[in-house]
Amino acid sequence: MTDLDFDFLRTYLKQRSGLALTAEKRYLVESRLGPVCRRFGIASLRDLVGALKVSRDTGIERAVVEAMTTNETFFFRDRAPFDLFRDVLLPQVIARRASQRRLRIWCAASSTGQEPYSLAMLLQEAGSRLAGWHVDIVATDLSTEVIEKAKLGLYSHFEVQRGLPVQMLLKHFTQVGEQWHIAPSIRQMVDYRQLNLLNGFESLGQFDIIYCRNVLIYFDAPTKADVLARLAASLSHDGAILLGAAETVIGLTDKLAPNPEHRGLYGHPPEAGRSAAPRPLRVAALR
Template sequence: MNESEFEFLRGFLKARSGLALPPEKRYLVESRLAPVCRNFQIADLAELIRSIRISRSLALESAVVDAMTTNETFFFRDKGPFDLFRDVLLPRYLTARTTTRQLRIWCAAASTGQEPYSLAMLLEDAVERTAGWKIDIVATDISTDVLNKAKAGLYNQFEVQRGLPIQLLLKHFTQVGDQWQISQKIRSRVSFQGLNLIKDFTALGIFDIIYCRNVLIYFDAATKSNVLARIANSLAADGSLILGAAETVLGLSDAFTPDPAHRGLYSKVFQAVETRPLSLQRATSR
């Protein structure tokens, strides 16, 4: 793969997924795309890139994006955001939404489902306090492969050992061969759907709580700003946004203010001006 081919791949990934692949990450390309070459019976990366340019195969393009997207996740990852939900956010909105008795939660870039299922298990523990409530957890991701795994709720031994307390494993999972499947009760609390964050997501509706953790770090500043502005439009006036530990809105968005008492928690400060998805911006600027 020569320099021009690498630059084409970088442009393709950014246009399709928002992923900003820095030059120093070139080493990732061969290791992650070699399996794609094998699966599609393509000789090498140069031929793979030629195929993307010429064939416009949606299956191949999706496979390349999936392979280059980082899907690192585990149950109760970083712990703090889940303690925050159980101890602060859930009590807050159970009080604030007593009239409607409805609560909507969005887990963006949910990968194989451990984040939304972790929230669902916390809600199951609070079942007495939430009796009679309609609580929706919507989980989205760009990758069809990880969404299929998330919907099945099947995890191997390594995956259930990462962050999942043993009492919750025994309570909510059943062993199936050498894997563990989360209960239908927990699975039924989460709805999964495909979604590309750089495209329009207004159809998802308005949410009270949005978890968008560890995905903005893969975007450039302009893409981060655009996504954050549109997230603000999808958040209730008193809604809460939770970002990853290495992420911030500072210098990127004026629509949120950090909560001084809780790291990674942001409140909406005003209704952001409607912002078009990047794909629509490019189309109208031609």
């Protein structure tokens, strides 16, 4: 792969997925796009670049973008954001939305479904506290391949052993051969949709809680700022956004502000002349 080919692919991927590749990631492009060439019978990466320049084969275009997308995830990843949901955010929403009895959650960059299913299990564990409520969990990802896997809710031994408490495995999953199938009642709680965060997502509506974790780290600063501003517009006035441990809004947007008590938690800043929204309760001791 020549320097010109690599520069083309860097620009191509940034325009279509927001992925900002440094020169040190050249090996990653070669290793991940080699299988794409073999899949479509393309002789070399140079020929793949040529095909992308002259052809509008959506199959090849999608395969190139999805091959470069990182889909690392597991159940209850990093644990703290889920303890925060269970112990702070959910009780807060139940109190604030008591009259409407409606809760909307968005998991952006949901990958193969472990994050939204983790939240769905916690919601089901809430039991009678949500009786009569209308709860929406919308989960989106750029990759159609991982969306289809998420919809199936079928996971390997390795996948269910990463972060999933054994009692939840036994309660919410059924073993099917060497795999584990999540219960239909959990699967039905999540609405999966293909979505590119670089494009408009106003049609999704407003959300009380947004999880957008470990995806902004792949974007450059202007792209991060743009996505964060649009996420803020999709958040209810007293809602909460959770980002990954290595992500922040500081220096990128004034539409969101960090919560002083909980790392990774953000919301709308208090407006001039308007009192601040109630501060979250303190998180109970992590289990």
